[in-house]
Amino acid sequence: xxxxxxxxxxxxxxxxxxxxxxxxxxxxxxxxxxxxxxxxxxxxxxxxxxxxxxxxxxxxxxxxxxxxxxxxxxxxxxxxxxxxxxxxxxxxxxxxxxxxxxxxxxxxxxxxxxxxxxxxxxxxxxxxxxxxxxxxxxxxxxxxxxxxxxxxxxxxxxxxxxxxxxxxxxxxxxxxxxxxxxxxxxxxxxxxxxxxxxxxxxxxxxxxxxxxxxxxxxxxxxxxxx
Amino acid sequence: xxxxxxxxxxxxxxxxxxxxxxxxxxxxxxxxxxxxxxxxxxxxxxxxxxxxxxxxxxxxxxxxxxxxxxxxxxxxxxxxxxxxxxxxxxxxxxxxxxxxxxxxxxxxxxxxxxxxxxxxxxxxxxxxxxxxxxxxxxxxxxxxxxxxxxxxxxxxxxxxxxxxxxxxxxxxxxxxxxxxxxxxxxxxxxxxxxxxxxxxxxxxxxxxxxxxxxxxxxxxxxxxxx
Amino acid sequence: xxxxxxxxxxxxxxxxxxxxxxxxxxxxxxxxxxxxxxxxxxxxxxxxxxxxxxxxxxxxxxxxxxxxxxxxxxxxxxxxxxxxxxxxxxxxxxxxxxxxxxxxxxxxxxxxxxxxxxxxxxxxxxxxxxxxxxxxxxxxxxxxxxxxxxxxxxxxxxxxxxxxxxxxxxxxxxxxxxxxxxxxxxxxxxxxxxxxxxxxxxxxxxxxxxxxxxxxxxxxxxxxx
Amino acid sequence: xxxxxxxxxxxxxxxxxxxxxxxxxxxxxxxxxxxxxxxxxxxxxxxxxxxxxxxxxxxxxxxxxxxxxxxxxxxxxxxxxxxxxxxxxxxxxxxxxxxxxxxxxxxxxxxxxxxxxxxxxxxxxxxxxxxxxxxxxxxxxxxxxxxxxxxxxxxxxxxxxxxxxxxxxxxxxxxxxxxxxxxxxxxxxxxxxxxxxxxxxxxxxxxxxxxxxxxxxxxxxxxxx
Numbered sequence: 001x002x003x004x005x006x007x008x009x010x011x012x013x014x015x016x017x018x019x020x021x022x023x024x025x026x027x028x029x030x031x032x033x034x035x036x037x038x039x040x041x042x043x044x045x046x047x048x049x050x051x052x053x054x055x056x057x058x059x060x061x062x063x064x065x066x067x068x069x070x071x072x073x074x075x076x077x078x079x080x081x082x083x084x085x086x087x088x089x090x091x092x093x094x095x096x097x098x099x100x101x102x103x104x105x106x107x108x109x110x111x112x113x114x115x116x117x118x119x120x121x122x123x124x125x126x127x128x129x130x131x132x133x134x135x136x137x138x139x140x141x142x143x144x145x146x147x148x149x150x151x152x153x154x155x156x157x158x159x160x161x162x163x164x165x166x167x168x169x170x171x172x173x174x175x176x177x178x179x180x181x182x183x184x185x186x187x188x189x190x191x192x193x194x195x196x197x198x199x200x201x202x203x204x205x206x207x208x209x210x211x212x213x214x215x216x217x218x219x220x221x222x223x224x225x226x
Numbered sequence: 227x228x229x230x231x232x233x234x235x236x237x238x239x240x241x242x243x244x245x246x247x248x249x250x251x252x253x254x255x256x257x258x259x260x261x262x263x264x265x266x267x268x269x270x271x272x273x274x275x276x277x278x279x280x281x282x283x284x285x286x287x288x289x290x291x292x293x294x295x296x297x298x299x300x301x302x303x304x305x306x307x308x309x310x311x312x313x314x315x316x317x318x319x320x321x322x323x324x325x326x327x328x329x330x331x332x333x334x335x336x337x338x339x340x341x342x343x344x345x346x347x348x349x350x351x352x353x354x355x356x357x358x359x360x361x362x363x364x365x366x367x368x369x370x371x372x373x374x375x376x377x378x379x380x381x382x383x384x385x386x387x388x389x390x391x392x393x394x395x396x397x398x399x400x401x402x403x404x405x406x407x408x409x410x411x412x413x414x415x416x417x418x419x420x421x422x423x424x425x426x427x428x429x430x431x432x433x434x435x436x437x438x439x440x441x442x443x444x445x446x447x448x449x450x451x452x
Numbered sequence: 453x454x455x456x457x458x459x460x461x462x463x464x465x466x467x468x469x470x471x472x473x474x475x476x477x478x479x480x481x482x483x484x485x486x487x488x489x490x491x492x493x494x495x496x497x498x499x500x501x502x503x504x505x506x507x508x509x510x511x512x513x514x515x516x517x518x519x520x521x522x523x524x525x526x527x528x529x530x531x532x533x534x535x536x537x538x539x540x541x542x543x544x545x546x547x548x549x550x551x552x553x554x555x556x557x558x559x560x561x562x563x564x565x566x567x568x569x570x571x572x573x574x575x576x577x578x579x580x581x582x583x584x585x586x587x588x589x590x591x592x593x594x595x596x597x598x599x600x601x602x603x604x605x606x607x608x609x610x611x612x613x614x615x616x617x618x619x620x621x622x623x624x625x626x627x628x629x630x631x632x633x634x635x636x637x638x639x640x641x642x643x644x645x646x647x648x649x650x651x652x653x654x655x656x657x658x659x660x661x662x663x664x665x666x667x668x669x670x671x672x673x674x675x676x677x
Numbered sequence: 678x679x680x681x682x683x684x685x686x687x688x689x690x691x692x693x694x695x696x697x698x699x700x701x702x703x704x705x706x707x708x709x710x711x712x713x714x715x716x717x718x719x720x721x722x723x724x725x726x727x728x729x730x731x732x733x734x735x736x737x738x739x740x741x742x743x744x745x746x747x748x749x750x751x752x753x754x755x756x757x758x759x760x761x762x763x764x765x766x767x768x769x770x771x772x773x774x775x776x777x778x779x780x781x782x783x784x785x786x787x788x789x790x791x792x793x794x795x796x797x798x799x800x801x802x803x804x805x806x807x808x809x810x811x812x813x814x815x816x817x818x819x820x821x822x823x824x825x826x827x828x829x830x831x832x833x834x835x836x837x838x839x840x841x842x843x844x845x846x847x848x849x850x851x852x853x854x855x856x857x858x859x860x861x862x863x864x865x866x867x868x869x870x871x872x873x874x875x876x877x878x879x880x881x882x883x884x885x886x887x888x889x890x891x892x893x894x895x896x897x898x899x900x901x902x
Binding site: 111117183211 | 704706726728730737763764765768771774775777779780781782821
């Protein structure tokens with residue numbers, strides 16, 4: 001019987017090696033897999049590349065992972081936000097590498113990794129400093145930038161419902177990067193608010209089919225902070 | 227008030243010019259927008275490029291459109307199927323141009339058109355005759371083929387439910403190319419089995435958000451042929 | 453530049469947002485940038501259906517909820533709590549930016565540091581060497597939406613021009629801005645450069661030109677209103 | 678080549694499908710090509726959960742329904758009526774081929790005209806100038822799945838070899854086949870070429886080699902079974 005549920009956080013984190021590229025879902029605090037991020041901290045994995053829209057806030061979660069010097073490089077669209085104090089300190093001191101990627105390009109590079117597309121042309125950032133050093137091409141009179149896929153070794157995501165095949169739903173704006181990152185990693189680990197029986201999710205409303213999910217852990221995490 | 231419903235087939239077909247590229251949804255008979263294809267025939271539009279997975283069967287629908295010599299060129303993955311007699315006659319006589327595209331590349335080229343990606347690299351068809359004359363590139367040791375987007379002037383698709391904003395659902399395997407083509411055309415016309423009130427479709431289960439839909443016509447078309 | 457006894461009263465932020473909102477026709481799909489542009493939603497006439505898009509996977513966004521009605525799962529791109537209208541839908545980030553980059557968004561309203569007379573926009577970083585710049589979805593929106601309108605103060609607090617011949621700040625996108633709404637005027641970006649279509653009452657052409665860093669044309673100025 | 682008084686009995690199509698099915702472990706995501714490969718689903722042991730994928734947007738496909746239970750909306754890639762298991766899901770063609778091309782499908786079973794000793798497969802067109810060739814999803818599957826197993830007769834009806842040094846028919850994909858199940862044997866495609874791992878009872882190595890168009894290795898032959 002296929003059963004992707006794991007019973008402990010240690011099992012959820014199994015095999016995350018030093019040097020891994022870890023995709024972390026969420027947008028702001030909605031859909032952010034807090035328990036899995038804490039699990040990653042607990043696992044001790046270091047020298048990580050983190051891919052996330054933001055670079056953490058306060059001194060917990062992603063910010064704590066950064067503060068513990070576990071992250072060598074962060075790839076994100078909006079590192080500087082309210083409370084991103086840890087990131088800003090590390091960056092100012094040259095203790096973390098930063099790759100800024102426009103939000104849509106970030107999403108598309110992840111989707112491309114999931115879809116077996118190693119590179120694509122995009123109009124985003126053409127003619128700007130974020131295209132410097134990148135291959136460009138004029139197609140039908142417009143300039144485009146060549147962007148590469150962005151595969152992860154591990155994706156940490158937050159779901160709303162999950163069944164034992166790893167079929168997932170999300171809640172409202174919690175789908176965001178979670179559904180995209182689920183496709184893009186070798187190992188995708190989901191924390192889910194609810195566990196449901198196989199067949200309980202409408203086949204038309206499965207947001208992430210189980211083929212993209214490696215492991216699921218039940219974490220009744222409650223609502224995002226208001 | 228936004229209301230994308232049109233009341234007549236003539237309104238649904240308005241503005242489809244000679245020489246248009248028309249995307250036609252469906253896979254086999256499931257999700258094939260038969261009423262809209264008949265509407266296209268009735269409209270008299272000619273010199274068309276048709277993009278569809280198949281090239282029609284029997285002498286009705288797409289096959290009839292071909293038989294009436296309205297189609298200059300067809301882009302599809304599987305033209306030769308049970309009953310594709312009209313296509314095969316025209317092709318043998320040199321009366322229709324054919325561009326064969328692997329099914330996944332076809333889907334991805336359409337998605338790319340919808341997503342503003344003018345070109346992408348794919349492993350599909352590398353080293354085969356379908357890659358002849360195309361730009362290729364070795365990325366991380368593997369050969370890929372550069373494929374261009376495939377935008378349509380018009381998409382004809384079949385939905386299961388629709389509301390006045392043009393939000394759509396599909397039924398079972400009827401989603402297929404319909405949801406992809408809906409994104410890829412300047413004008414997307416849907417025939418829907420059911421009309422529902424705004425808000426009746428679960429916001430988590432909208433398969434095609436209304437932003438991709440231009441016009442909807444209510445056609446209680448029944449079930450696909452068994 | 454100082455304004456002694458000015459005969460005009462610049463629009464405040466609400467008035468600017470209101471002015472822009474009047475020009476959005478029914479049925480448009482609209483993305484409103486973080487900050488001042490977000491306010492535009494509050495001023496779209498109630499009898500006009502406009503569908504608001506948010507980068508983080510929402511179409512059909514509604515206004516902010518009452519404090520005791522907050523659904524913590526529904527936030528906009530600025531991370532403020534919002535609501536979903538009937539007919540709204542949720543989707544993932546790749547689909548959301550497919551809508552943007554694929555040209556399906558009729559209008560995106562952005563704030564800006566500078567707009568150049570060729571339509572270049574600079575709104576994401578104030579210098580090329582800035583520490584930890586943050587771009588978010590600005591470049592995708594600027595490059596992808598069918599039309600970009602900018603909503604910004606006509607000058608900086610220090611009185612420096614924001615309408616310029618060529619941007620001094622790092623570009624967000626080249627040649628994309630179609631129209632600018634400021635506290636002083638509505639200006640189209642045309643092939644011939646900036647073309648003023650509307651000015652606030654009491655302001656003279658000379659005063660507006662003096663507050664602008666590139667030549668303004670007035671041949672399309674609407675003097676009826 | 679004629680077989681007089683052969684001491685072996687070649688597998689029929691059901692037996693071939695059954696043989697292959699035994700090697701699919703629980704939990705794999707599997708796409709079964711049109712034709713003979715489709716039959717593999719019928720022989721997967723009942724206590725083993727395997728998730729079947731269909732290109733037209735189905736994951737978790739179940740067996741054909743009883744005649745009076747047909748849902749006309751659920752068809753497989755071969756346009757036959759099928760069912761959906763609990764846990765199954767529907768999605769669009771772009772997502773379906775993202776699963777394929779993105780390497781998420783553990784196994785794809787394809788039919789073939791020819792397989793070469795370097796893993797090249799030819800299964801979509803019988804000549805380069807064929808009128809109206811039809812490729813369908815074959816090239817995506819061949820290039821994208823984690824592993825390709827071929828299920829085919831060992832020779833053509835005319836007795837010509839299908840295991841060859843180099844394909845004479847147009848390629849579907851280069852160097853992708855990992856294993857071949859025929860009516861006579863199970864053959865791995867290795868860096869050293871074809872390596873026989875299993876043969877039907879009564880067949881000699883010489884007989885199998887005689888029916889093959891490239892050199893077979895037997896050093897990994899499982900003689901226990």
